[in-house]
Amino acid sequence: MKLHQLQALVASAETGSIRAAARSLGISQAAVTRALRELEATEQLPLLIRAPEGISFTEYGKALLTHARLVLNQLEHAQNELARLRGRAEGRLSVGVTPWITLTFLPETVLLFRKRMPDIQLELFESLMAVAQPLLRAGDMDFVIGQLHPSAVTQEFSCEPVLNYETAVMVREGHPRQDCRSIHDLLDQDWALNFAPDGQDALIDYLFTRHGAQIDTRRIVRAHSLGTLQTLVDRTDMCTWCPTILTAAAPFKGHLAIVALREAFEPRQLGIVTRRNSTLSGAASCFIECLLQVIRQHARSAKKEDLVLFDTLTLLF
Structure with a gap:
């Protein structure tokens, strides 16, 4: 498989037609068609169903599409990380956040992160797992601050514990x-x-x-x-x-x-949920550090509102 073939596959899925995919990639329609046919020939499997109203994907195409998106997202993360090391912190960070974290520790975390990495485009999702898990699986989300069912931990996701909550x-x-x-x-x-x-x-x-x-x-x-x-x-x-x-x-x-x-x-466990074997970007690591710093500060606080919060929370880091 070649990178331009995977790009053609993903663009076709996102736009719904080969013509629109070509337009989004800035190449000719013939080049997109050729890339897709070469991919099908290499894998010796039908990946697309072509029809006058547009394209759809076979079972094989859908399976490959999931991995293609992960590859392209991971490549984007690598490019962003290299840019950061060159001194230009650019790119996008997409994080799923469980709602009760949004209502408690998130505002301070975002302010701290923005101070440290102001050039990163930050995207936050309300990460009830029904919404977050498919996005994380597809590579459209870098990580999730949330609760993961134990059966999923040993399969496609891993979870770094942060705290227990009642x-x-x-x-x-x-x-x-x-x-x-x-x-x-x-x-x-x-x-x-x-x-x-x-x-x-x-x-x-x-x-x-x-x-x-x-x-x-x-x-x-x-x-x-x-x-x-x-x-x-x-x-x-x-x-x-x-x-x-x-x-x-x-x-x-x-x-x-x-x-x-x-x-x-x-009690349930809240943690940092990632795709197994994925590599976190520098921006992702920074955001996690900011979150843990904010939680630590509140855990050590003697303020009445913080004491109420930590009546039902137990730190695991």
């Missing part, structure tokens, strides 16, 4: 079931939950099955953003399950109530 079942303040004492008393309620595409079974086991409870999965609404989840809990009386720290952070403070259940939920 979680709880929650409802809006004043919810009719706010005083329930067992998960069994909430099985007839609708739930708004977030989970990665392959994480529903594990979450249902964690919240219900291991406690001897069976829930009709049709009662579960999968929320892809914290805003959607918050709105559903506020306005539809849905139950949810979240980090306990959210009850102390705006805009949730005074709006979410913890349901004090008999069932115990062991």
